[in-house]
Every structure is written in structure tokens, then in C-alpha cells.
Amino acid sequence: MSADIAVPEHEKEMRFYSRVLSTGERPLWRAEDLMNNLGLPIIGLGRRAPEYESLPLQWMPHIQVADVGSSVARAAELGGKVLMHMKDDSGRSQWGVVLDPNGAAFGLIPVIPAEAVPPAADEDGPVGCIAWLDLTVPNADATRDFYKEVVGWSVQEILMKDGDEPYADYAMLGSDGKGAAGICHARGANADLPPVWMLYLPVGDFEESLRRIEEEGGKVVKAVRGEFTYAVIQDPVGVYLALVPG
Template sequence: MMTLSDGDPIWFELVASDPAAAATFYASVYGWTTHTSPVAEHGGYIVASAPDGDGVAGLMAPPPGAPPAGGWSLYLLAHDIATTLARAGDLGGRVVFGPMDIPHVGRFAVVLDPQGIPFSIMQPFAQDAARPFKQMPGAHGHAVWIELATPDPDGALAFYGGLFGWTKAGAMAMGDMGEYAFIGTGDGRPGAIMSSTLTRAPQHWNSYFLVPDIHAAIAAAEAGGGKLIQGPDPIPGGDFSANIIDDQGHQVGIVGPGGNAAA
């Protein structure tokens, strides 16, 4: 089993006002199956699995006292969460929740980066064989790309680079929208950083999940009450990317081949 590095994406989580409805929606779009965690302390947390059986995401209602808006969040790995959180503070980040334990899972905290964009850091209690983030052909239902839209791409790269060792591994020019800077971590390329100001994208971390046919996935999203807000656009390698708003108003990405439909 391949060892993961600090900063690798290890979990994806949706806070939604109706998690059961979200489970139905994403089952149709991503091909997920879902079940409620059998651990009583998890409070009805819904676990979503990809077609290959790997757990990839969690769905939950807003916890008591939390803002009702919800949305998708990204968990990044830390082998030593205390040290990583201290470093995040030194680099201009701020811990806004935790650290606290999730029974039988791990210890996590929510951090705001220097631009005020949230992400979560997790130190698992044990290494899991499942890979929610899997950049492999045919890894349908898995996340395959993460993307940060931020008002200060250079500042964000300095922060995450100092925190996780990420480097800028090339970039794609987007004209008036600036550049799409690829994140490098060892041999991996988990995602990219771009300007939220120039692209007018919401300031947030976005995650993209792989599907067998992007047009079928978009059609399923629209049939389930979602809305296409970007794409499908061709990307290097022959696939397409798109962004949708789900039936409860939360943005998330899709990647996949074009199938037989016209782009």
C-alpha cells in the first residue's frame, strides 16, 4: 500500500441541510452508494463509496451552532497534526475549529489560510487502504483533482508550499483570467491554483470527481434538481471538466470523457 504524504487529499465532506437527499443526488451523478456509519458516535454520518468500494466522501447535516449554508470541504493529510497546525499559524493561517477527535477515524481541525479560505487537516488514527483521491484511469466516483480559487495565488502557494512542500509545477495561461498554476508535490500533481479575482470564481477549494461520461453525469445532475454552471470544457488528456450546483446549492466539479454527446 502506497504511503501518503502530508498535504495529500484524504477525504471530502458535504454539509447539507438534507444529507439523505444529497446522497440520492450524488448517487445518480457520481455512481456512489451510501450507507450510514454504524458507529453511534458519528451521529448518522453518511458515508459515500465509489463503485470500486472505496469510501470517498461523507455527507452530514450542519452540526449544532454551525452556519446552515454548508458546502463541500477538503481534508488534507498531516502525519503530525500538532506540528502542522503550529506551522500553519506561523505561515499566517488560523485554526477556527479543533483540533478534536473523530471516534475511530482521526484527529482533525479546520484552518483558514491567509486569504481566509477554509480547509481541514486530518491525522488518521490508522492508515486506510481506501483512496478517496485516486488519479487513475477508470477510478470512477473518486476525486481526481483539487482546485483553489483565491484572491492571492502567489500568497496561497507560499502558504501551502511552506505547510506541505507544494511547489509550482508549471502553469497554463488563461488570457485575461491569469494563469492556472499546477501544484507539485513529489511526483504528484493533485491540482491547481488560480485567481478568484480574475476568473470571478468563488473563493474556495473545489474538488472534481471522475465519471464515465460527463454528459450523462450533467444530465443526471439537472434531472435531480442541479444546475450546470461551467463547461463541459476540454482539458489536456482528452477528458472534459464541468462544474455544477447541486440540488441544495453547493458547487462541485465533474471530470470525464465526452461520451457520445456533442460537447
């Protein structure tokens, strides 16, 4: 899984992510270029050049699909907005950038061969990766159906509670039956989360990363410690993402 974003104040943003992600005795991310500790480009932080002005300030996950052109067209039919659609000289779709009906941005790319997928760990321990991906929206049922149609994911219900009231969030499963992402209702513990794809990035020293966030001009929106420890944060230009212990 990979993701990218085009940001203003690129130098300031680069410093923020370099400092926040490169904590611990064995950092999971390289401070100089934000590649992971194996030198793989999992996340990309680009400059906000004029050709990217139409893109929202959100981290955009790259979602693999069998046919980019068909998925782009289906997204538009279902109320999404196509921001970019790159084709080769023969007219074959290469990749696309889409807003879903909630305004959450994501990229569509061809399926990557298994041998080209970077490892999530090596012999020496964990490496930098996107640990999880989820989207919190007011209407999770409609959003679930949108991504089923556009991406081809299947669904597994995850039982939740809002006080004494039960409800279900959704784990979206890839063709291998493994969890690819989560789609959640904006209620209960998730009531205040924004409707954007939230990247969960692991860091070597969780508490030190949280300390550096405000030091570098960001904000800790929500920090949870316990069985599942994570923090929702904003970077200096207001972009949301989440951190988890590596």
C-alpha cells in the first residue's frame, strides 16, 4: 500500500514529517527523503505545483484495481468526481485520482505484481509501511457500496457499540480475503473524525513522535492508549493522518 500528497510550504512539511516519523533507536522512516528504513517509497510528499491545485489537501491512498478505466468510469456514475485521469498514447488508462461522494480523495492504479510488493517486515524487525487505512463518514452504508462497486472489495461487518446501541462498521476485503481498509460510521469513538482516508503510519517511538508534533507546528487531535494505541494528528497545513507504535 502506498499514498501521496502535494503540499504547500513543502520545506516546512518535509521537516515536520521527517522529525515526527523518524523517532526511536531504529527509525522506521528515513528523515532525509521519507522512504522507509528499507529505502522503499511508501509515502510521497510532493510540492503543490500548479497542475496539482485541484487536488485536496488529503493523503491519497493508491488503491489497486483490475481495470483503471472501468473503475474511474464507475466512480463517476456513482457520484464521485474524477480529478485526474492519465492515459497512455494508445488511450489505455494508467491511473486516476477520484473524490468519492463524501469528498475523500484516492488514487486508482493497476494491480501491482506480488513480487513487486514491498515487505512489511524484515529479519531485523518492522519497517515503515501504511499499517492500516480507514475512512469515517456519516453514511458508511452508501460509502461501503460505492467502494464495492468501484474497487471490487468485499465486506465483513465489524460489530460496534454507541453507548448501548449496537451497529456495524465495515472491513473491506481484497480478492485474497484479507483486510484492505475500514469504512466506519461517524459515531461513537469515531464521531469527530473527518471524512478523509486516514493513513495509520507506525513510528519507532510513539510518545516522542507525539511530543515532536506540536514542536514542529502540528496538532494532536486525539490520542488513545490501550489495547489499540493510536493518535489522530494534523500536520502544519491541516492534513489529517494517524500514528501507531511500530
